[in-house]
Amino acid sequence: MCASASTAAGQLILPESLKLLPLYTLSLTKNGVLRAGTDVRADERNALMAAGSRMPVASSVAFVYPRLFGVHTLDEYACALEADGTPRLPSMTSLSVEKLEADGAFLLDDATALYLWIGRGVPAAFLEQLLRVRTLEGYDCSRLRVPTLDNDVSIRANRLVNAVRSQRPQLFQSVRVLTAKDPLEGRFLSMLTEDRAQTAMSYVEFLCHVHRQIQQKFTT
Secondary structure (H helix, E strand, O other): OOOOOOOOOOOOOOHHHOOOHHHHHHHHOOOOOOOOOOOOHHHHHHHHHHHHHHHOOHHHHHOOEEEEEEEEOOOOOOEEOOOOEEEOOOOOOOOOOHHOOOOOEEEEEEOOOEEEEEOOOOHHHHHHHHHHOOOOOOOHHOOOOOOOOOOHHHHHHHHHHHHHHOOOOOOOOEEEEOOOOOOOOHHHHHHHHHOOOOOEHHHHHHHHHHHHHHHHHHHH
């Protein structure tokens, strides 16, 4: 890492090849493999360690820093095939609860499973086209599946799910449906690694911490 004497005091400058290092480092500390606390059971932690140790490099990136996609914003061109036949995934959303719109739906990929988070304000028409239900009130979301239906919402959502799965043919990633206040939401929110956690800094706080450490290194 390097810094210039002419660099503004509040600005952290990293070489191009290291710009994502702080983000991935912070995310790794919040992964179930290393995360402090008792919310991850010992058997679950062991399973994550085993999965991570045999994971291809391409998959390990999402294992460390999960990918979040907006489902409600998918257009007709989402996941269209490139010239080499691979699907072009839509832009990713930052891993922060601030990005979770109450009237939106988001798919999170952590390289082991897929999580479909549904906002409480999602229109009934959208829900019906996506999950074949008009409301999630009273539903056990763990029993819901993403059906293949003949409408634009379903076609685009399934296209995204299949595009993500196609990148890991050695593993079948099930889709777990959840909504706000769902028992599974705690796990989902723990993967939004840019936010502050009980025992860990937010991404902004971590960047400031790294910056201070670099400045101290240069002044001692």
